[in-house]
Amino acid sequence: MPVKKTRTSKTAAKPAGLLERLAAGPVICAEGYLFEFERRGYLQAGAYVPEVVLEHPELVEGLHRDFVHAGSDVVEAFTYYAHRAKLKMVGREKDLARINRAALSIARKVARSTGTLLAGDICNTSIYALDDTASHKQARRTFDEQIGWAVDAGVDFIVGETYSWGSEALLALAAIKRSGKPAVMTLSVPREGRMRDGWTLTETAKRLQDGGADVVGLNCARGPATTLPLVREVRSAVTCHVAALPVPYRTTPAEPTFQSLTDPHGNPDGRPFPTALDPFLCSRYEIAEFGKEAFNLGARYLGVCCGAGPHHIRSLAEALGRRPPASRYSPDMSKHILFGSDKRLRQDYLEYARRNYRPAAPASG
Ligand SMILES: [Zn+2]
Numbered sequence: 001m002p003v004k005k006t007r008t009s010k011t012a013a014k015p016a017g018l019l020e021r022l023a024a025g026p027v028i029c030a031e032g033y034l035f036e037f038e039r040r041g042y043l044q045a046g047a048y049v050p051e052v053v054l055e056h057p058e059l060v061e062g063l064h065r066d067f068v069h070a071g072s073d074v075v076e077a078f079t080y081y082a083h084r085a086k087l088k089m090v091g092r093e094k095d096l097a098r099i100n101r102a103a104l105s106i107a108r109k110v111a112r113s114t115g116t117l118l119a120g121d122i123c124n125t126s127i128y129a130l131d132d133t134a135s136h137k138q139a140r141r142t143f144d145e146q147i148g149w150a151v152d153a154g155v156d157f158i159v160g161e162t163y164s165w166g167s168e169a170l171l172a173l174a175a176i177k178r179s180g181k182p183a184v185m186t187l188s189v190p191r192e193g194r195m196r197d198g199w200t201l202t203e204t205a206k207r208l209q210d211g212g213a214d215v216v217g218l219n220c221a222r223g224p225a226t227t228l229p230l231v232r233e234v235r236s237a238v239t240c241h242v243a244a245l246p247v248p249y250r251t252t253p254a255e256p257t258f259q260s261l262t263d264p265h266g267n268p269d270g271r272p273f274p275t276a277l278d279p280f281l282c283s284r285y286e287i288a289e290f291g292k293e294a295f296n297l298g299a300r301y302l303g304v305c306c307g308a309g310p311h312h313i314r315s316l317a318e319a320l321g322r323r324p325p326a327s328r329y330s331p332d333m334s335k336h337i338l339f340g341s342d343k344r345l346r347q348d349y350l351e352y353a354r355r356n357y358r359p360a361a362p363a364s365g
Pocket residue numbers: 031032219220221247305306
């Protein structure tokens with residue numbers, strides 16, 4: 001059972017909390033740390049344990065700062081899969097407390113110095129099964145210990161994410177509620193369109209709301225195209241705030257999750273997930289479109305999960321009417337040497353581009 005602690009901030013005025021911010025408008029939360037650090041070569045695809053937190057804390061701090069610069073209102077501590085079962089997979093169970101405390105301390109430093117919200121993070125335990133009661137006990141222990149460290153770090157709220165078992169999400173929610181912190185619960189709906197317990201999304205969302213979740217929604221697994229219809233479903237099932245944080249990949253009704261995508265090219269595993277998804281990556285403009293549509297459907301807690309880069313977060317923020325610091329460098333193609341329009345550019349370059357890159361365009365007068 002985690003010990004509830006309160007801390008007084010040494011820094012200036014406390015920023016508005018999650019619920020106040022949600023009441024005022026959308027809240028953006030960047031996710032996807034595992035994929036980004038895997039691409040950069042600081043953790044391993046497969047086990048996906050956030051070892052970079054211990055080996056290179058400065059890089060984790062840097063990525064938090066990149067996401068805040070791009071418009072994230074939340075610094076989510078990188079404790080995803082920093083739990084007992086996953087650490088065991090890489091022989092580092094002894095580092096359990098150290099990795100959680102380190103991740104929370106890094107996130108806290110960034111959140112408190114930027115006026116953003118600090119979120120603790122728990123996730124699917126990877127050992128839970130509905131008919132295995134021993135696994136429920138293990139899951140409870142996993143949630144309680146990670147939440148205890150998050151509370152010690154003074155988090156503003158706690159995210160419980162990527163649950164494909166509705167019943168596991170309920171256990172996680174109960175643990176968060178015991179801490180007294182606001183709870184954001186996001187589900188990863190499997191390919192079949194139902195939770196692994198057979199529960200419908202509507203039923204699961206309602207149970208989470210009844211369990212006291214402050215925000216209920218979806219994250220990971222599905223791209224924008226196959227997340228949006230589910231956002232509509234959650235929005236009509238609950239009266240609390242709704243979350244939508246898809247992966248930035250072009251999923252389809254036939255292949256609705258990034259695990260189910262197929263591609264005949266360039267994937268030694270026989271499927272693009274997880275290390276050959278590059279050809280499916282959404283552009284920043286597709287993420288902007290997603291942000292507008294999700295907002296119009298009534299989702300207020302918005303972000304992008306595995307695969308996201310800061311450019312996606314900036315586009316999402318701009319689509320919601322924000323101008324984060326990174327917007328200073330948002331594209332301005334008028335200055336491009338081939339496709340620009342600026343009078344200072346060499347006009348023969350622009351002519352060359354018109355001849356060679358836009359042969360179908362009618363000649364301008
Ligand atoms: Zn994800």
